[in-house]
Amino acid sequence: MITMKKGLIKWFSGMTxxxxxxxxxxxxxxxxxAANSGSQSGxxxxxxxxxxxxxxxxxxxxxxxxxxxxxxxxxxxxxKVKVDLIYEDSRGDKTEAINAINKLINKDNVVxxxxxxxxxxxxxxxxxxxxxxxxxxxxxxTAEGIPALGNFVFRNALPxxxxxxxxxxxxxxxxxxxxxxxxxxNNNDWAVSGYKTIESTLKKNGVEIVATETFxxxxxxxxxxxxxxxxxxPDAVMVSSLYQEASLVLKKAREIGITVxxxxxxxxxxxxxxxxxxxxxxxxxxxxxxxxxxxxxxxQKFIADYKAKYNNKxxxxxxxxxxxxxxxxxxxxxxxxxxxDRQKLRDSIAAIKGFQGVTGKFAFxxxxxxxxxxxxxxxxxxxxxxxx
Amino acid sequence: xxxxxxxYYLQIAVFxxxxxxxxxxxxxxxxxxxxxxxxxxxxxxxxxxxAILTVKAGLPVYLAIPLGGVxxxxxxxxxxxxxxxxxxxYLAIATLGFGEVVRVIVLNLKITNGALGIxxxxxxxxxxxxxxxxxxxxxxxxxxxxxxxTLLVLVILLLVLAFLIFFCIRLNRSRVGRxxxxxxxxxxxxxxxxxxxxxxxxLAFALGALIAGIAGGLSAHLTFFIGPKxxxxxxxxxxxxxxxxxxxxxVIGPIVGALILTLLPEVLRSASNYRLMxxxxxxxxxxxxRPQGLISEETVRYWKGKLGRGSKQ
Numbered sequence: 233m234i235t236m237k238k239g240l241i242k243w244f245s246g247m248t249x250x251x252x253x254x255x256x257x258x259x260x261x262x263x264x265x266a267a268n269s270g271s272q273s274g275x276x277x278x279x280x281x282x283x284x285x286x287x288x289x290x291x292x293x294x295x296x297x298x299x300x301x302x303x304x305x306x307x308x309x310x311x312k313v314k315v316d317l318i319y320e321d322s323r324g325d326k327t328e329a330i331n332a333i334n335k336l337i338n339k340d341n342v343v344x345x346x347x348x349x350x351x352x353x354x355x356x357x358x359x360x361x362x363x364x365x366x367x368x369x370x371x372x373x374t375a376e377g378i379p380a381l382g383n384f385v386f387r388n389a390l391p392x393x394x395x396x397x398x399x400x401x402x403x404x405x406x407x408x409x410x411x412x413x414x415x416x417x418n419n420n421d422w423a424v425s426g427y428k429t430i431e432s433t434l435k436k437n438g439v440e441i442v443a444t445e446t447f448x449x450x451x452x453x454x455x456x457x458x459x460x461x462x463x464x465x466p467d468a469v470m471v472s473s474l475y476q477e478a479s480l481v482l483k484k485a486r487e488i489g490i491t492v493x494x495x496x497x498x499x500x501x502x503x504x505x506x507x508x509x510x511x512x513x514x515x516x517x518x519x520x521x522x523x524x525x526x527x528x529x530x531x532q533k534f535i536a537d538y539k540a541k542y543n544n545k546x547x548x549x550x551x552x553x554x555x556x557x558x559x560x561x562x563x564x565x566x567x568x569x570x571x572x573d574r575q576k577l578r579d580s581i582a583a584i585k586g587f588q589g590v591t592g593k594f595a596f597x598x599x600x601x602x603x604x605x606x607x608x609x610x611x612x613x614x615x616x617x618x619x620x
Numbered sequence: 621x622x623x624x625x626x627x628y629y630l631q632i633a634v635f636x637x638x639x640x641x642x643x644x645x646x647x648x649x650x651x652x653x654x655x656x657x658x659x660x661x662x663x664x665x666x667x668x669x670x671a672i673l674t675v676k677a678g679l680p681v682y683l684a685i686p687l688g689g690v691x692x693x694x695x696x697x698x699x700x701x702x703x704x705x706x707x708x709x710y711l712a713i714a715t716l717g718f719g720e721v722v723r724v725i726v727l728n729l730k731i732t733n734g735a736l737g738i739x740x741x742x743x744x745x746x747x748x749x750x751x752x753x754x755x756x757x758x759x760x761x762x763x764x765x766x767x768x769x770t771l772l773v774l775v776i777l778l779l780v781l782a783f784l785i786f787f788c789i790r791l792n793r794s795r796v797g798r799x800x801x802x803x804x805x806x807x808x809x810x811x812x813x814x815x816x817x818x819x820x821x822x823l824a825f826a827l828g829a830l831i832a833g834i835a836g837g838l839s840a841h842l843t844f845f846i847g848p849k850x851x852x853x854x855x856x857x858x859x860x861x862x863x864x865x866x867x868x869x870x871v872i873g874p875i876v877g878a879l880i881l882t883l884l885p886e887v888l889r890s891a892s893n894y895r896l897m898x899x900x901x902x903x904x905x906x907x908x909x910r911p912q913g914l915i916s917e918e919t920v921r922y923w924k925g926k927l928g929r930g931s932k933q
Contacts, residue, residue: 285892285893286893286896319892320889321892321893323896326843326845326847326850327635327843328885330631330635330843331628331631331632331635331885331886334627334628334631334632335628335886335889337627337628338626338627338628339626339628352737352845352847352849355737355739355740355844355845356843356844356845358844359743359844360844363746363766364627364766375736377739377740381739381740418727418728418734418735419727419735419848420735421734421735421736421737421847423735424734424735424736425736
């Protein structure tokens with residue numbers, strides 16, 4: 233009896249696994265022709281994309297993918313150059329990113345790479361692309377020192393050390409700040425780097441820091457830190473964290489009666505912040521290269537197209553920067569006149585000047601850092617508006 | 621041959637080797653029947669010590685990697701004394717806590733650069749590449765210098781692994797190995813037989829930490845960058861899985877486990893979004909049908925019987 237039962241279980245789970253494998257194999261087969269159809273029309277440039285598509289940060293990876301897909305359709309429809317995107321998931325893990333980049337470079341023979349999503353992944357993957365001589369461009373990697381990884385490493389994400397000072401300085405001049413409190417998430421590389429920028433900007437402008445409080449990603453209780461800050465009565469609070477933590481900080485702060493403006497790093501720059509914090513988000517200030525309310529034909533067209541393609545979703549900055557990144561590649565490919573020459577592509581990316589994208593005017597400086605200006609935004613009545 | 625020497629496959633092979641070394645480290649602690657979940661913590665100590673020594677103090681890699689291992693081993697002895705008074709699940713919890721403590725300390729120290737991690741670590745591949753080019757060699761019969769240097773890294777790792785396997789097999793047949801096996805079978809009985817259980821448990825613990833530290837140092841010098849996130853709880857689970865999947869009776873078990881679990885996500889890459897699901901399903905099936913792991917002593921005996929004399933081990 234027991235052996236029979238065991239045999240049955242074995243048989244059953246064998247079937248289940250078999251079925252699972254079959255369905256996934258089917259999925260793979262279904263996706264393949266779609267990917268190939270782009271390359272049939274002659275020599276499409278193969279561009280590899282490494283993105284955070286599954287796991288905790290999949291929302292960012294998804295936005296990036298959507299932005300890229302939209303740009304790809306438009307570029308291929310215009311027909312000046314043809315591009316083909318090959319996606320690889322990195323799960324936000326550096327060894328996965330290393331494997332993905334090696335696959336793209338050596339197996340798929342891509343001409344250039346977009347991604348990875350996180351700065352930590354870029355620190356591991358960037359040098360590999362550089363050694364192999366393949367241009368790589370991060371669309372969301374804002375930590376300091378990324379293009380310094382090598383001559384082939386670019387980014388079109390406005391780094392924190394360029395964006396944050398604009399917001400901080402604007403807030404200082406608008407609100408005449410004398411003493412401020414600073415809060416940051418100390419277990420997030422990107423937030424720490426944002427904090428350092430805030431600190432140095434404040435020092436440069438002679439603003440006194442009355443308190444520096446830390447918390448960790450995924451914390452939910454900020455009352456201890458905020459009570460201390462409230463007792464010091466600062467003119468403003470500067471926060472460096474992702475939007476999840478930032479919204480909870482704002483909520484709690486308003487609850488215990490801190491009404492001063494909050495200046496944030498890029499984490500504040502998300503519609504989710506307003507969704508979670510609600511009215512508490514009012515008075516939050518952030519500098520962003522991407523501003524959906526901008527009265528610009530290109531921006532409005534992008535938003536309309538994006539909404540039409542993706543179920544009325546408003547593009548966030550990840551989508552916008554990814555969208556621009558592929559256009560930068562396209563115009564560089566056009567300049568290079570080749571869809572396979574990596575060196576030529578690298579040189580023409582480096583030479584990009586006066587590119588007009590949805591995140592504004594764009595160029596690379598000699599260190600391959602983006603030259604672009606940010607708009608300082610403030611949340612008013614649940615809306616991002618320009619701080620003037 | 622040219623296809624096999626693709627940088628992509630070489631890189632995966634390199635990761636397989638590092639993970640196999642980690643598999644040996646968990647095997648050693650498990651060989652006394654101690655379930656320690658501190659290996660990611662020791663790996664982290666090794667990796668950071670090694671990276672700081674090479675990046676900030678300018679020590680050569682071949683010195684820094686063993687030193688990282690020694691540092692991890694040293695710490696393991698300090699925490700081993702109190703921790704090894706615990707057994708079973710309690711030891712697992714204590715060592716798991718240790719791993720978290722290491723992570724948080726690393727996160728808050730200045731020298732480890734906190735959450736930003738240490739970037740720009742020179743890799744073994746580039747080091748070897750530089751040595752090769754200093755001899756004026758840039759092309760090797762159609763293979764790029766990058767391929768050749770990765771291949772050499774692979775050979776070095778293979779030698780390290782081969783040495784570790786040899787060491788473990790010799791260990792098992794020595795007085796120490798017999799003591800380990802006795803403790804694993806029954807600690808009280810072993811103690812009654814006159815075996816100093818504390819000493820041998822600590823020895824196994826320290827050896828495991830030494831190897832984990834070395835693997836950490838190696839991985840730091842293979843990935844350009846280390847951050848505290850790399851050695852978090854999930855890494856511990858991964859290392860433990862090598863032993864769970866492969867079996868922990870024989871040293872070859874965790875190595876086979878590491879091989880399969882490192883290759884699997886890459887083999888399943890074409891399944892894109894489903895790959896982790898398949899990975900999980902395979903592990904659950906493993907648990908259900910072979911709780912002792914893929915390779916146990918019975919498996920080896922069975923195959924030996926089938927293939928006649930002169931097979932493995």
